[in-house]
Amino acid sequence: MIEDTDGKAGLVWVQRQPNAWHQAAYHVDDITGLHWTATSGGVGVPLGNLFLAGYVRCDSMVSGELDHSGIHGACPHSIKIIITKAHNDPALYAKLAAQAGEKPQLDRNVRIAINGRRYHRRKCPYLPRYRRRVIRLSEARARGLMACKACKPPE
Numbered sequence: 753m754i755e756d757t758d759g760k761a762g763l764v765w766v767q768r769q770p771n772a773w774h775q776a777a778y779h780v781d782d783i784t785g786l787h788w789t790a791t792s793g794g795v796g797v798p799l800g801n802l803f804l805a806g807y808v809r810c811d812s813m814v815s816g817e818l819d820h821s822g823i824h825g826a827c828p829h830s831i832k833i834i835i836t837k838a839h840n841d842p843a844l845y846a847k848l849a850a851q852a853g854e855k856p857q858l859d860r861n862v863r864i865a866i867n868g869r870r871y872h873r874r875k876c877p878y879l880p881r882y883r884r885r886v887i888r889l890s891e892a893r894a895r896g897l898m899a900c901k902a903c904k905p906p907e
Contacts, residue, residue: 802856818833879903
């Protein structure tokens, strides 16, 4: 387990969005509400993938810097953060991920041709340029549509 200068175990590096260059370290005990999310902290940007997330008090960071303006309420308050595997100890990340529960399947968007029998990725060469629409993968499955064999969308 990683220890900081105070002797507390478990510093976790967090971000507001997975691609943000601002990072901050928090004590593992200061992170609450661990869950999987496809929406960033702050402005709520859709992420496209699922990330481990939680909440911290904006005034309890040990070191670093986060994208946080305080515009959503007077500080200090709780803010949503993203915990990435790349910036943390693998054993600590695995422990936090286990606390968040099983990672759910992300319901992605797929494309279908109007009256088609298959669903496709966005740039599939077999998807007609016209008379197509975007639906959720779960809806395509519910309709009994098959995955395109050429572009191999998620099943």
